[in-house]
Amino acid sequence: MALVGPLLAVVVLTAAPAGVKAGELPWPKWLVAGVVAAAGVLVAVWTPLVKARTDALAARTTREAEREAQAEAALGRLPTLKRKALLVRDMNDRALLGIHEAIPLPTDSDSDNTLSAELPTYVPRDIDADLRAALEARSRTGGFVLLVGPAASGKTRCAYEAIRAVLPHWRLLMPPDGATLNEMVAGDADLKHSVVWLNETQNFLAGEDCLKASMVRRLLADTTKPVILIGTIWPTFYDQLRIRVTTADEESEGGHAFDKDARGILELARRFSLGKWSDQEWDRAKEMQSVDPRIRQASLHRGQTGLTQILSAAPELVHRWEQAETPFGQAAITAAVAARRCNHPENMPIAIIEALAKEFLTDFQRATAKEDWLTDALMWACRPVHHSGGIAPLQAYGKNMGQIDGYRVSDILVDHKSKSAPIPDGQIAPDIWETLAESATPQACLLIGMGAYSAGVLGVARSAWERAANTGNAEAMAPLGVLLHNEGDAEGARTWWQQGADAGNTGAMTALGAMLHDEGDVEGARTWFIRASNAGNANAMTNLAGVLYHQGDTEGARTWWQQAADEGDADGTAALANFLYDQGDTEGARTRWQQAADEGNTQAMANLGVLLANKGDIEGARTFYTRASNAGNANAMTSLGMLLSREGDAEGARALWQQAADEGNTQAMTLLGIALDREGDAEGARALWQQAADEGNTYAMTVLGVALDREGDTEGARALWQQAADEGNDMAAQALRGFIEVEE
Structure with a gap:
């Protein structure tokens, strides 16, 4: 007899304190079905000393005073106008803004002498209305606006004209690097009604003085003191900074990625794209030819490239390079x-x-x-x-x-x-990468390593980071450890993470803590998690909270999850949601899952789908399952497959379960096995169940036991049910009781 019946629903809550059961299958009468994904373990199982948390509070109090002083010093390093705060309306320095130098005004021009020699007359862009509307809306709550486009496409000028039109009376802050803004935010500097100018945003997101995502989220969180960040970036840099630098065994959520800050900050932005000049923009330029002779001169070359590129002498620059004398x-x-x-x-x-x-x-x-x-x-x-x-x-x-x-x-x-x-x-070419890594300064090698990593030139990434790390650059030690770990050099990774941690790099502390935990060094791991958490690493806070939870310190766990969520860590927010769900606070869990999903956490999307499905909102569940599945979440694929199966789309369900099973999801293996069994492929089904059972899936053990029992292998079935029951599987326990009753 084949295993039959559509699977009605599936709940997949990973990294959760407890699972939630849902769905039924018509198993034999003594077997009550429910397909539930096993709750994942976030990290270790110890309770930190109360004294450690008390000491941490005292340390934070001391640091607050230091940060206030740093904030004042950081503000003092910003450009001013006659020692007063610089306002948007007062800024007209092309070079300071980062706007490309333009072709000169003709010396024989009889045009209006009020024309700026530095800035040609602005030709309105197609995105101006939407960009300015976005700034107007964010002027009430704060936010981040990012213009993405190639070099000399007019991004910086467009951004400048927008803030001058919408926010002329706001302060204009032009930090030289990310560290300066970090210091201002950490010290609670009053930045209300300030525009933070982040031209060439990539320069703020990489290197030793990079901007921290937690600081940006903190800055934007207080909607009563609106602050607007406005930046520009090339598409190539935008894509490069969104590539994850992670250990090979890292799950899609969590782990210790060292580029979370850049990705997290970019995900906060409302993006506007500036690319090829449109016909409408060229028509507007034509109307302004009589106003500015530079516009007239540039318009003669319409069709060759964009007007801003022509004004920036792009054709002449390219010609000089390509047709060199x-x-x-x-x-x-x-x-x-x-x-x-x-x-x-x-x-x-x-x-x-x-x-x-x-x-x-x-x-x-x-x-x-x-x-x-x-x-x-x-x-x-x-x-x-x-x-x-x-x-x-x-x-x-x-x-x-x-x-x-x-x-x-x-x-x-x-x-x-x-x-x-x-x-x-x-x-x-590879030899160019190698020559550069050998010739550059150790400080430059940190960024070169990042570029090589994103380009897939891993040997150069390693040598560049080694040069930087050997001079004491802790920022290079952390990703270097990742690279070595992925190459199978665990000891090399440990060495650099240890050095980075000793030098104060919180990413290295977190990675080292995870490594020590995996090796069973509980006290060593906890020490580094606590140090990194106290230093503000939200990823470490999430891990430490998981440690506390599994030791039974639920209040300590909640405190650290809450702090990680407040710092904007999507994984911490999702874990807090799981905790709230386990405590019966469904609405609180839903709010936090939504927050984590908005920040890109795919497991939060999957969990929201489960929650909505259980409330009967199938279309809402489908939306979140699909989003998470498209982002590669195997649990969501499994759940979406369940939904399709219930609707009669067996092929669609099977395709999703196959994809999730290929990703190693044992619950999908179990369900795919059931589908194969129904189609008469008993051997294929049994192979999948065996694989899932070998990897510890108790539901696979239970189903495989059913298959063995129907084949007459009662002892094999009994052994599997006993194993699954010993691990807490109620289905297996009931199957075992039914088996015993039949014997009696």
Whole structure:
């Protein structure tokens, strides 16, 4: 007799304090069915000392005073106007804003002399209305607005014109790095009605002084003191910063990813895209030709590229690079472009350009080069593309008068990718990566390692991070440990995580704590979780809360989950929701699951689907199951398969269960086995049940026991039911009792 009956519902709550049973199957009369995913264990099982929490509170009190002083110092480092707070309406410094230099006004122009020599007349963009409406709405509560587009597409100018139109009387804060803003927020500086200018947002999200997601969430949480963050970023950087740097065995939720801050911050943003100039935008530019001769000049090249690119001399810059008069000058520009594409910081030491330029010269060119080839090449590359104005492929920089420290390459060229470019289609050869990692400063190697990791050049990522870590850079030690861990070098990972933790890196502390826990070193693991939590690492707080819960300290667990949720950690928020559900607070759980789902936690989406399904809201459940399934959550695939099965879509259900089973989900294996059994594939079903049972799924043990019993293997069935019953499976216990009753 085959196992029959549609599976009515499934509840999949992972990382939860307790499971929830739902659904029935018409098993034999002594077997009451319910398909439930086993509740996952967040982390270890110990109770921290009360003294540790008391000491932590005292330490936080001391730190508050220090942070207030740091906040005042950070505010003092921001640009001001005559020592007063800078207002949006007062800012007109193109360079300080980060707007590209424009082609110069014609010297023989008889146009209105009120035209700005720095900023051409603004041509309205298609997104202006929506962007300004978004700023207007966020002026009441605060928020983050991000403009995404290629180099010289007009992102910065568009953002500037928007805040000037909507928020002219707000303060304009222009932090030099993420650490400065972190200090202001941590010290509770009053930033009400401030615009935080994050032009080239990627520069705030990477490196040692990066912006923390918890600080951004904290800043935006107080809607009574609205603050608006506005930033710009290239699409390539946006995609790169959303790539996870995680250990190989990390689940999709939780674990110790070291790039959570960048991804978490980007997920908070309301995005606006600026790309190719539309016909409507060009028509508006045409109407303004009589106002500004630069607009008239740029409009002559309509169709070649965007108007803002033309105003920024993009065609001339590209021509200078691609059709270079000298191979050595071209090699110098190409070297700088390649280094930036490999994530080298904007400031390029001369040694880097020299080392990489040689890679872009032929053997003959290297052999016949003059002694001063590099000097001549750099002078040529720094020559402006217009006789008046300063737009050039390379620009020198330096801290001391008359001393050049290095060069900056035009980001128009960095973003230019074509078959005719010296670096075709933007591809960077492995030897270029290697030369850069060997030649760059250890500090730059942190970012180069990140670029290499996202590009899949893992050997270079490792060598770059090793160079940085060997000089004491704790920010490099954490991801280096991840890389080694993924390569199977557990001891190497431990060494770097230990060094990073000793140096104060909270990501390394959390990773080391997880490793020690897996090895059974309870006290060592707890020590690092507590240290990282006290230092503000929300991921460590979530792990520590799980530790406390499983030891029985529910109040301590709730406290840390609550704090992690307040810091904006989606995993902590989801775990808190699970805790509230277990305590009977269904509405509180629903609120927190919704919050975690909005922050991208796929298990929270799956759990919301379960909650809605149990309330009879099948369409609402389907929505969340689908979102989580599309994001790769195997539990949601299993639940969505159950929903489809109930609706009679056997093929759809089977496809989802197969996908989830391929991901290692033992509950899906069990259900897929049932589907195969119904189709007469007893061997296929048995193989799946056996695999799931071997991995500890007690429901698979129970079903496999049923299969053995119907084949006459009563002892095998009894052994499986006994094992599952011993592990707390009620279905198996009832099956075992029914078996005993039959015997009697």
